[in-house]
Structure formats: C-alpha cells, structure tokens
Amino acid sequence: MSVPGITVSTQFLTFHLDKEVYAIEISKIKEVLEWTSLTKIPRTPDFMCGVINLRGSVVPVVDLRLKFGMAKSERTVNTCIIIIDVVQEDVTTVIGAMADSVKEVMELDPDHIDPAPKIGTGMRTDFMRGMGKQGDHFVILLDTDKIFSSSELSLLQNAGAQGKGAMAGEKAA
Numbered sequence: 698m699s700v701p702g703i704t705v706s707t708q709f710l711t712f713h714l715d716k717e718v719y720a721i722e723i724s725k726i727k728e729v730l731e732w733t734s735l736t737k738i739p740r741t742p743d744f745m746c747g748v749i750n751l752r753g754s755v756v757p758v759v760d761l762r763l764k765f766g767m768a769k770s771e772r773t774v775n776t777c778i779i780i781i782d783v784v785q786e787d788v789t790t791v792i793g794a795m796a797d798s799v800k801e802v803m804e805l806d807p808d809h810i811d812p813a814p815k816i817g818t819g820m821r822t823d824f825m826r827g828m829g830k831q832g833d834h835f836v837i838l839l840d841t842d843k844i845f846s847s848s849e850l851s852l853l854q855n856a857g858a859q860g861k862g863a864m865a866g867e868k869a870a
Contacts, residue, residue, distance in 0.1 A: 706806050709829065711836055712779065712796040714762050715770070719796075719837045720803070720829060727780040727791065729799055732772055742852060749778070749793060756780065757853040758793035764844065770797055783850065784842050790850055803836075805829045810838065 709720035710729070735747030735758055744763035748755050758778055762770055770776075775798035783790045813825035824843040829836040845853070 703807050703810055706804050708802055708804050710802055711800040713798045715767050719839055721839050721841055725781050725841045730778045732776040746795060756791050756793050758795060760795045781841050785847055785850055790854055
C-alpha cells in the first residue's frame with residue numbers, strides 16, 4: 698500500500714516523544730538545537746512553551762507531547778528543539794518543536810510506508826503522513842503542515858510578535 702505524495706525514497710529525522718518514535722521529512726527541518734531558555738508569553742495555549750531568539754528571529758516553541766495529549770515531560774540533557782517550517786495557505790511559519798530526544802536520520806522507501814490508520818470519526822489522523830516500518834516497529838510520520846489548525850498557527854504567529862516586543866524590551870533594559 699502506498700501513501701499519496703511519497704513516490705521515492707525519502708529521508709526522515711526520527712525523534713522520541715515518550716516511548717514512541719515520530720519522524721518529520723528532512724526537507725521540512727531547518728535545524729536541531731539543544732534545549733535553551735525560553736521567554737514565556739502569557740495567554741498562549743498550554744502546548745506553547747514560549748519563544749526563543751534564533752539568530753535575531755523570534756521563534757515560537759511548542760511541546761509536541763502536550764499538543765498530542767501526552768503527559769508533560771521533564772527536561773533532560775537529551776531534550777531538544779527541532780526547528781521546522783509549517784506551510785498553510787502559502788504562508789510559512791517557523792516553529793520550534795520540543796522533542797524528548799533525536800534518534801537518527803532514516804531513509805524509507807515508499808513500500809515501507811503505510812497510510813495512517815483510519816481510527817473512526819472521533820480521532821484525527823490527518824496530521825500523520827503515514828506509518829513507516831522500521832524492522833518490527835512503526836514510526837509515526839508527521840505532516841508538519843497539518844499538526845496545527847490555522848487558528849493555532851495564528852496564535853503562534855501572534856506569540857512570536859509578542860515575543861519580539863518582549864525581547865526588544867530585554868535588550869533595552
């Protein structure tokens with residue numbers, strides 16, 4: 698069974714959230730950063746950790762565990778921020794996605810990727826590109842453009858703008 702849009706071998710960055718392995722197509726990733734301090738923005742969704750200064754740009758950071766309804770994790774030496782591009786309606790938003798740890802870059806052939814499972818009407822799986830087979834285990838392949846709703850992305854963009862003002866205030870002090 699093939700997944701629409703994946704017709705050639707594709708590289709993915711794999712990472713852990715709790716005990717599960719997730720992956721994002723490498724072309725969507727700008728870089729991976731060690732955990733750093735954040736500027737918390739008030740009145741943002743629970744899954745939004747804050748913003749970071751990435752070479753002069755304000756980047757909102759989200760906790761994917763909280764976004765996916767998992768328990769919040771404790772920060773460790775392996776906790777990292779994956780900087781990704783999210784595209785919706787021809788607008789690209791740069792977001793930092795917190796992960797428990799990065800595992801590896803892996804290449805998957807189209808015949809090693811199954812479509813996302815249909816779990817019924819109550820469960821959303823549209824943010825999954827598919828399920829990659831790695832030995833006896835599955836890797837959940839994420840579609841970064843569909844993880845966040847347009848209203849959530851708007852909140853993240855606004856938080857980034859607020860963070861820019863907060864960071865400018867820190868420099869002025």
